[in-house]
Amino acid sequence: MSGTAVVTGLGIVAPTGIGIESHWNAVLEGASAIRPISRFDASGYPVRLAGEVRDFDTKARVPSRLVAQTDRWTHLGLAAADAALADAGVTPAELPEYEMAVVTAASSGGTEFGQHEMENLYQHDPEWVGAYQSIAWFYAATTGQISIRHGMRGPCGVICCEQAGGLDAVGQARRLIRSGSRLVMSGGTDASLCPYGLTAQLTNGNLATGKDAARAYVPFDAEARGYLPGEGGALLVLEDEAAARARGAERIYGRILGYAAGFDPPPGSDRGPALARTITAALTDAELEPAAVDVVFADAAGVPEADRAEAGALAEIFGPGGVPVTAPKTLTGRLYGGGAALDTATALLALRDQVIPHTVGPTEPAPGYAIDLVLGEPRHQRLDTALVVARGHGGFNAAVVLGRA
Incomplete structure (x- = not known):
């Protein structure tokens, strides 16, 4: 094997x-x-x-x-x-x-x-x-x-x-x-x-x-x-x-190229949130540079403080507006144990069909959020890799890098 x-x-x-x-x-x-x-x-x-x-x-x-x-x-x-x-x-x-x-x-x-x-x-x-x-x-x-x-x-x-x-x-x-x-x-x-x-x-x-x-x-x-x-x-x-x-599998949706998990420090700590470190570790595990990522399926908590931290982490790693960002979960709500799994499945379908689904609900990123949020309609472009990001209440952070079959 x-x-x-x-x-x-x-x-x-x-x-x-x-x-x-x-x-x-x-x-x-x-x-x-x-x-x-x-x-x-x-x-x-x-x-x-x-x-x-x-x-x-x-x-x-x-x-x-x-x-x-x-x-x-x-x-x-x-x-x-x-x-x-x-x-x-x-x-x-x-x-x-x-x-x-x-x-x-x-x-x-x-x-x-x-x-x-x-x-x-x-x-x-x-x-x-x-x-x-x-x-x-x-x-x-x-x-x-x-x-x-x-x-x-x-x-x-x-x-x-x-x-x-x-x-x-x-x-x-x-x-x-x-x-x-x-x-x-x-x-x-x-x-x-x-x-x-x-x-x-x-x-x-x-x-x-x-x-x-x-x-x-x-x-x-x-x-x-x-x-x-x-x-x-x-x-x-x-x-x-x-x-x-x-065994003659009919299809392969994609490969798991990289994964990492992290945990936020306790409130009042002089250390920042773990999300940027977690994403970086997942990219390192995948042996990819940030420029190789074609789309990010964001955690998108909808809580201003959490959104600001996620937008900041993405801008830090990919540069301001450096990668398309989407959050289809606005169509379903946050599904807790099922949410990131559904995001992973959706990201694999995006890789399959070479299209980034748009985010429904927001009209534009808030001032200071330097991200390329895909709005209005799906965006068709070449997609070889996708990053899926998730955070859980209590400080959990995780990131998975997916590669096209």
């Missing part, structure tokens, strides 16, 4: 669409999936807009016995994993079980399932609490269920780094492939649009409370006032390149 990690399959379950082309077409059209929350009555909450995965038929996509045993975020993850394997043309039963691994990202865990069980406890008594509460809430539930369902018995794990976790999962998948795994299911999903989940998200103070769906989440804009939540994400099939070619 070569030890080079490539992506051969994508499974997308996102507010913008279920399936690769449904999502990708919505992104290129700038079709926002931000709507009033419909999964529960959010009229009494300060945040009433989100990106929901609508028209997801759980019974049609998830085995019936698992529907009652697992939370919605795992339902979305199981569906995405099935789609990714089908896209890759992989039949797990035909591969050595201990050479297949699963590493996913998780942020919220099974909050909706957990909420219902807590309601049973508080409104009735412990006998009303189901046994599956012990696993459905657990942040490793999706990894475990995918592993069991597809007989993937190699090294399995879960990364809990909030929004940055999707890139950290890809980085861990690459490590496993370099150490001998043939195939790794990686990426992540999240689903925390329930009263308990939304209340937990509100505590960081960074959610946007605007009522205009078109302008509530506008990263890098002078009117940025936070971000909107969302659910869903993407699962990716990563394979050793030599093994993928030997």
